[in-house]
Amino acid sequence: MKRPLALVGFTYLLTQAVSVFLGGTAGFLLGAACLLLGLLLLLPRCSAAGKSRVLAAAAFTAAAACLLGGLARLPLTQAAQQNVGKTVTLTGVVTEEPDFSTGKAQYTLRVETCGGKTDSTLCGKKIRFTAGEDFSAEQFDRVTGTVRLFAPTAAGFFSKKNRLLAEGVVLEGYLYDFRPFTAEAAQPSLWQEVPYRIRQSLLEQFSLHLPSPEDSLVSGVLVGERQAIPDAVNQAFRSAGISHLLSVSGLHMATVAQMLLLLLALLPLPRRVRHLLACGGVLLFMGITCFVPSVLRSGIMYLVLLCGNCFYRKADGLNLLGLSMLLLCLANPYAAADLSLQLSFAATLGLLLCTGPLERWFRQRVGVRGVRRRLLHLLFGTAATSLSATLFTLPVSLLVFDELSLVSPLANLLVLTPSGWMIYAGFGAAFTGPFPVLHNVSTLLWQVTAALARWLIDSAAWCASLPFASVPTGYRFVQLWLACTLLLLGVGCLLCRRHRRLPLRLTAALSAVLFLLNLLVYETGANALKITVAASGEGVSAVVSYAGRGVVIGFGADSWQTERILRRCGVAKLDTAVVLSLSNRECQQAAAVLTDWHADHVILPGGTVLDGALEQALSHVGSCTVAGTQAQVSLWQRSVLLTFANGAAHLQAEGLSVLFCGEDADLADAPAGLLNAQVLVCGDLPKREEMLQTALTVLCRYPNSLKSYAESRRGLPSVLGGGQDLVLQPQSGAVRIRRND
Incomplete structure (x- = not known):
C-alpha cells in the first residue's frame, strides 16, 4: 500500500x-455491510493477499465513515427535529x-440558553x-431575542440543509x-481577539489607501471580506x-x-x-x-506539509490530500456535503494527477531554448493548472451550477500570476505602513497593489464580455449525459485492468456522441x-420564453436567478419586463436585470416613488409604462396577452391562464379575466384571494407563505424554494x- 493516507x-x-445522501x-446499514465485507476480505489466504488487505482497509474505512459519522450526526438531527417550528427566546454569541449577500442581514x-435553560438540545x-x-450586531456580540425556527430546504444532496449542516448550522430562523x-x-x-483586531486593521488600511x-x-x-465586492465584479x-480567486482557499x-x-529565510534561524x-x-x-471552511481545508493541508518538512519528511501530495480530507471529515460529520470542499478536493486532485504529465508532455515537444522556453513553460x-482543475471539478459544477465558463483557461492565464503578486504587495504595504522609515516603500507597494487589482478586474470583465464566455448547463439532459459519461469511464477503467491501457479516445468519442x-x-x-x-424562496419571478424572445x-x-433562467431558455431579446411591486428588494433586483438585458418595454405599478437604482436602470430600456389601474400588452403575434392591474399580472397563452401576484396585489377591483385564472403564482396569498378559484397555487415565498395558506379551501400548493424552478408549458389546451x- 504505497499511499495509505490517500486511500x-x-x-x-x-x-x-x-x-449523508442515504440518511x-x-x-x-451501509456501514454494517462494509464492516462485514472487510472481515470477509481478511479471511482468504491466497497470492492476492496484498490486494485483499488494501480492499479490506478501504472497507473498514467506509464502515467507520458510516458508523462514526452517523453517531456524530444524531445530536444535530435531534436538535433540529425537537426545535423546528418553535418560537423560542435564545441567548447566544454571534x-x-x-x-448581507441576500439583501437581508x-x-x-x-x-x-434556549428558553432560559442551558440543558436544551439546541444549546451549543x-x-x-x-x-x-x-x-444590529457584530461578531462576538451576545444576543438575546425571540426567534421563530424553521428547517432549511432539504431537496437533493446539494441542498441548503446539508450546506448549512456542513457549516455546523442546524436550523434557520x-x-x-x-x-x-x-x-x-x-x-x-x-x-479570537488578536486575529480579529489585525483583520479590522487590514480592512481599514485597504479602504484608506486603495480606490x-x-x-x-x-x-x-487577502482576508476573505467579500461583502463589499460590487455585484458587477462578482458577476464578471x-x-x-x-470566482475562486474571491474566496480565500488553497x-x-x-x-x-x-x-x-x-x-x-532572511533570518539566521534553524530550519525547524x-x-x-x-x-x-x-x-x-x-x-x-x-476560520472559514475553505481556509480550514487549505490551512490544515499546509500545516501538515510544514510539520513534515520540519521533521525532514518529504510529503506525498496524494497522502497529504488524503490526510487533510480525513481530519476534516472526522471533525465534521457533514463535511462531505460541503460544496466548496468537494470542489477544492476535485481541483487539488486534478492538479496532482494531471499537471505533472501535461508539463512533461510539453517539455518533450517544445524545442526552443533560453528565455522563450521559460516563458512558454510558464x-x-x-x-495546464487551469485545465486540470476544470476537468476534475466539471462533474460537480455541472450538477450544481447552471452555467459553464468557456474562457476559464484564458482568464486564469491572465490573472493567476498577477493575483499572487497582488497578495505579496498588499500584505507588504499593510505591514510596512506603520514604520515611518519605510513610508516610500509602503507607498510604492500600495500603488502596485492598486494596479494589479485593476488588472484583475479589467481582465475578468474583458473575458466575461467575449462571445460565448459562458454557456447555460442547467438542463436535465446534461445530468443524464454526465451519468452516462461516468459510466463509460468506469467501464473503461475495468477494461484497463485487462488491456493495461485506458481507452480515453474511445470514451471521449462516445461521450461526444451522447451529448449531441x-x-x-x-x-x-x-x-x-x-x-x-x-425557485427563489423570496418572491415571484417568472420568465415567459418563446423562440429566443422573453x-x-x-x-x-x-x-x-432570473438571468440564469433567461440564459437557460435561450432568450436573446427581452421584450417586456413587469415590476409587480416597488419594494426595496424587487426594485434592486429589477435594476440589476434591466441594466444587463435592456428590455424594450417596462411596466411599473403606479402611486409610489421609484427607487433610485431602478430609476437609473430605466435609462437602459426602450420605453416605460406606469400602470395606474390597468395596462395590456400583446406579444408575439397576439399568441400571448399580458394584462397588469393592481400589482398583479395576468398571462393568457395557448389556452392557459396564469395570475402572478406581487407583494401589494389587491384583487378587490380586479377585472373579471384576472379572477378566472387557472394557476395562481404568488409569494404570499394576495388580498381578497377568496375571490379566486384557481386549480393550482404556486407559493414562491418559503416558508412564511404557508402560515396563511388553507389547504382545505385551496388544495395542496406547489412550494418553491428548493433549488428547482417550476416550468409550465401549454400544450393544446392542456399544460405540462x-x-x-
Missing part, C-alpha cells in the same frame, strides 16, 4: 458523502460577521437567523424585532470562471506560506524553527480570515412557449408541469 482519506470522504438508517448564533449548536433594520431583544458586546478570548472597487477586491482576496469573475494559503518562508514559525503564521492567517504551466444526441432531442422543443417560475414578470428572486428543463 483512507479518499474512501472516508466518498463514503461520508454517500452516507440515518440506510447509512448505518460567531461570524453578518452576511443574516447572523450565525451559537446558542448558550448554531442557528442562522435573519433580522430587520432595527436589529427569523428574529421577532417587535419583541424585546438585546445585543451586547462580549469579550472574546485572546486567540474603489480595488479596495473591496483586495479585501476579499463568475462568468470568467475565476491558492492564497500557498502564497502566504511561501511568503512567510521567504521572509523567515523557521517551519514552526511558518506554522504559527499560517494559523494567524486562518484566524484573520475567520504560460503552458498556468494553462441529447442536445438534438432537447432542441426539438426548445422554441416552444413555456413559463419558468424561479418576458420577465416580477423580480422577487435574486437577479442572478415539470421541474427545470
Whole structure:
C-alpha cells in the first residue's frame, strides 16, 4: 500500500458523502455491510493477499465513515427535529460577521440558553437567523431575542440543509424585532481577539489607501471580506470562471506560506524553527480570515506539509490530500456535503494527477531554448493548472451550477500570476505602513497593489464580455449525459485492468456522441412557449420564453436567478419586463436585470416613488409604462396577452391562464379575466384571494407563505424554494408541469 493516507482519506470522504445522501438508517446499514465485507476480505489466504488487505482497509474505512459519522450526526438531527417550528427566546454569541449577500442581514448564533435553560438540545449548536433594520450586531456580540425556527430546504444532496449542516448550522430562523431583544458586546478570548483586531486593521488600511472597487477586491482576496465586492465584479469573475480567486482557499494559503518562508529565510534561524514559525503564521492567517471552511481545508493541508518538512519528511501530495480530507471529515460529520470542499478536493486532485504529465508532455515537444522556453513553460504551466482543475471539478459544477465558463483557461492565464503578486504587495504595504522609515516603500507597494487589482478586474470583465464566455448547463439532459459519461469511464477503467491501457479516445468519442444526441432531442422543443417560475424562496419571478424572445414578470428572486433562467431558455431579446411591486428588494433586483438585458418595454405599478437604482436602470430600456389601474400588452403575434392591474399580472397563452401576484396585489377591483385564472403564482396569498378559484397555487415565498395558506379551501400548493424552478408549458389546451428543463 504505497499511499495509505490517500486511500483512507479518499474512501472516508466518498463514503461520508454517500452516507449523508442515504440518511440515518440506510447509512448505518451501509456501514454494517462494509464492516462485514472487510472481515470477509481478511479471511482468504491466497497470492492476492496484498490486494485483499488494501480492499479490506478501504472497507473498514467506509464502515467507520458510516458508523462514526452517523453517531456524530444524531445530536444535530435531534436538535433540529425537537426545535423546528418553535418560537423560542435564545441567548447566544454571534460567531461570524453578518452576511448581507441576500439583501437581508443574516447572523450565525451559537446558542448558550434556549428558553432560559442551558440543558436544551439546541444549546451549543448554531442557528442562522435573519433580522430587520432595527436589529444590529457584530461578531462576538451576545444576543438575546425571540426567534421563530424553521428547517432549511432539504431537496437533493446539494441542498441548503446539508450546506448549512456542513457549516455546523442546524436550523434557520427569523428574529421577532417587535419583541424585546438585546445585543451586547462580549469579550472574546485572546486567540479570537488578536486575529480579529489585525483583520479590522487590514480592512481599514485597504479602504484608506486603495480606490474603489480595488479596495473591496483586495479585501476579499487577502482576508476573505467579500461583502463589499460590487455585484458587477462578482458577476464578471463568475462568468470568467475565476470566482475562486474571491474566496480565500488553497491558492492564497500557498502564497502566504511561501511568503512567510521567504521572509523567515532572511533570518539566521534553524530550519525547524523557521517551519514552526511558518506554522504559527499560517494559523494567524486562518484566524484573520475567520476560520472559514475553505481556509480550514487549505490551512490544515499546509500545516501538515510544514510539520513534515520540519521533521525532514518529504510529503506525498496524494497522502497529504488524503490526510487533510480525513481530519476534516472526522471533525465534521457533514463535511462531505460541503460544496466548496468537494470542489477544492476535485481541483487539488486534478492538479496532482494531471499537471505533472501535461508539463512533461510539453517539455518533450517544445524545442526552443533560453528565455522563450521559460516563458512558454510558464504560460503552458498556468494553462495546464487551469485545465486540470476544470476537468476534475466539471462533474460537480455541472450538477450544481447552471452555467459553464468557456474562457476559464484564458482568464486564469491572465490573472493567476498577477493575483499572487497582488497578495505579496498588499500584505507588504499593510505591514510596512506603520514604520515611518519605510513610508516610500509602503507607498510604492500600495500603488502596485492598486494596479494589479485593476488588472484583475479589467481582465475578468474583458473575458466575461467575449462571445460565448459562458454557456447555460442547467438542463436535465446534461445530468443524464454526465451519468452516462461516468459510466463509460468506469467501464473503461475495468477494461484497463485487462488491456493495461485506458481507452480515453474511445470514451471521449462516445461521450461526444451522447451529448449531441441529447442536445438534438432537447432542441426539438426548445422554441416552444413555456413559463419558468424561479425557485427563489423570496418572491415571484417568472420568465415567459418563446423562440429566443422573453418576458420577465416580477423580480422577487435574486437577479442572478432570473438571468440564469433567461440564459437557460435561450432568450436573446427581452421584450417586456413587469415590476409587480416597488419594494426595496424587487426594485434592486429589477435594476440589476434591466441594466444587463435592456428590455424594450417596462411596466411599473403606479402611486409610489421609484427607487433610485431602478430609476437609473430605466435609462437602459426602450420605453416605460406606469400602470395606474390597468395596462395590456400583446406579444408575439397576439399568441400571448399580458394584462397588469393592481400589482398583479395576468398571462393568457395557448389556452392557459396564469395570475402572478406581487407583494401589494389587491384583487378587490380586479377585472373579471384576472379572477378566472387557472394557476395562481404568488409569494404570499394576495388580498381578497377568496375571490379566486384557481386549480393550482404556486407559493414562491418559503416558508412564511404557508402560515396563511388553507389547504382545505385551496388544495395542496406547489412550494418553491428548493433549488428547482417550476416550468409550465401549454400544450393544446392542456399544460405540462415539470421541474427545470
